[in-house]
Amino acid sequence: MxxxxxxxxxxxxxxxxxxxxxxxxxxxxxxxxxxxxxxxxxxxxxxxxxxxxxxxxxxxxxxxxxxxxxxxxxxxxxxxxxxxxxxxxxxxxGPAIDLDANDSAEVALVYDPGDTEDWPLLQVAFNGLPEHYQEIILLRFADGLSFAEIAEQRAQSLEAVKSLYRRAIQSIREKLNGTQLE
Structure with missing residues (x-):
């Protein structure tokens, strides 16, 4: 909302x-x-x-x-x-972002919420993001907003919000791939 x-x-x-x-x-x-x-x-x-x-x-x-x-x-x-x-x-x-509560394919590509051993690594990756990336992820997951709602709230185009979100998720993915998660 x-x-x-x-x-x-x-x-x-x-x-x-x-x-x-x-x-x-x-x-x-x-x-x-x-x-x-x-x-x-x-x-x-x-x-x-x-x-x-x-x-x-x-x-x-x-x-x-x-x-x-x-x-x-x-x-x-x-x-x-x-x-x-x-x-x-x-x-x-440091953040303890609860991605477990969200059934999102994008997040599943980054992190398996059932894997608690890697949880600290996700926290470090999230904490290392620029503030605007953290905010877009929090708006999407913590606040449960749709991309359209985020765009309206941030006074940005829908495509700009989706692009920012994709870059944020990609940044987390890169940070996690840079560490050994196996």
């Missing part, structure tokens, strides 16, 4: 103190935030970091100025809370 005009209306209502509007925003974004956090922090901390994200949203909602889409602003908070988690903890940083 791509961000919509309805999100902005809900944000305006929430900024005016409408708790039901905030609950609706929470309902719309909880799974996406949870999946993003799950792709970046160890599983045992996902719920805590997700909670921290929404606490930060509540605290800073009044500062949202509608210059960017709400989900862009929200994902900035998600990234900040993940960074804060790693600053506070002694956990090694």
């Amino acid at each position: 791509a961000p919509s005009h309805d999100d902005e209306i809900l944000v305006l209502r929430a900024q005016q103190g409408d708790r039901e509007a905030f609950r609706m925003l929470y309902g719309l974004y909880l799974d996406k935030v949870y999946n993003r956090v799950k792709s970046r922090v160890p599983l045992q901390y996902v719920e805590d970091v997700t909670q921290d994200v929404f606490i930060a949203v509540i605290r800073s909602l009044d500062s949202y100025e509608h210059r960017a889409q709400f989900n862009t602003w929200l994902y900035t908070i998600v990234n900040r809370q993940i960074a804060d988690f790693y600053r506070r903890s002694h956990e090694p940083s």
Whole structure:
């Protein structure tokens, strides 16, 4: 689901103190935030970091100025809370992207989710990607967006998004092939 005009209306209502509007925003974004956090922090901390994200949203909602889409602003908070988690903890940083939840032929070409021995290598490969490649993969898998939704959200053509995605997957494939996965 791509961000919509309805999100902005809900944000305006929430900024005016409408708790039901905030609950609706929470309902719309909880799974996406949870999946993003799950792709970046160890599983045992996902719920805590997700909670921290929404606490930060509540605290800073009044500062949202509608210059960017709400989900862009929200994902900035998600990234900040993940960074804060790693600053506070002694956990090694790096994504733990959950590709297992997605039945994708593209990912199957890169990684067999049943093969847990290679999981750290996938994390290293993903972490080594440029940020725009990481983002396109997160939008596709963590957020579950279609290519058309990603294109709309990023204000890019559908072909540009597909091309970026293919380059990101190819980059992961090359990084994994550069290491011995056997």
